[in-house]
Amino acid sequence: MSLKIKICGMREPENILEVAELKPDLMGFIFYPSSSRYAAEILVPDIMTKLPPYIRKTGVFVNSDFEEITSTVRKYSLDLVQLHGDETPDICGRLRETGIPVIKAFNIKESTGFKLCSEFITCTDYFLFDASTSSFGGSGYKFDWKILDKYDLEHPFFLSGGITPRDVNNILEITNPAFYGIDLNSRFEVSPGLKNIVTLKKFISDIRLNNKSL
DSSP states (O other), rough: OOEEEEEEOOOOOOHHHHHHOOOOOOEEEEOOSSSSTTTTTTOGGGGGSSOOOEEEEEEEESOOOOOHHHHHHHTTSSSSSEESSOOOOOHHHHHHHHHHEEEEEEEEEGGGGGGGGGGGGGOOOOEEEEESSSSSSOOOOOOOOGGGGGGGOOSSSEHHHHOOOOOOOHTOOOOOTTTTEEEEOGGOOOEETEEHHHHHHHHHHHHHHHHOHH
16 A cells, blocks of 8 residues: 655645645644644635545644534534644544544654553544654654554554655655555745645655555
8 A cells, every 4th residue: 555645734825736736645734823834824714625635634733622623624624633732532532423534643752652552543543653742743853763663553653753855765664564654744844834845746756656666
């Protein structure tokens, strides 16, 4: 199965449409006010209708309540939610019961970071592994990807945190069968929320070409 490509931190209308032409599998929009990529003040719901249906629109939240998340899902016609805070299995399950798939993010600094994951298997669709940080949201830093060899659950996961244009080979060396996709953000930007189209295009092409040949 080809790796899914998620491009996160989108908010500028013209840039959103440019990135859409690269045909990512998912596009992420951050609804966390403390983020420099906070989308709600700029993002116009109508822009979502211009995205092709094969791009799954993902809303990223940090410790938002159920009503806020579901209201945002409806307003922006989101296809998934990604929970990047201290959310419990209960709220994950409640959201999933509404019909919206759930990605639960975990900050990883050592193999023990996977211990919490088992509590979320039945109430989520995917995990996302990011580097450990003192603040919420993406860190822009890598953790030791060799730790992924110790992940022994079948639940599919995204790899996030500090992925750069130079990481194609390192990504393709990850052999865990649950490895589902990659999450690209800050290392592919001109400025926060504004993606470098040329860099993204080459990276996506390299990943897809080499991933199919494995």
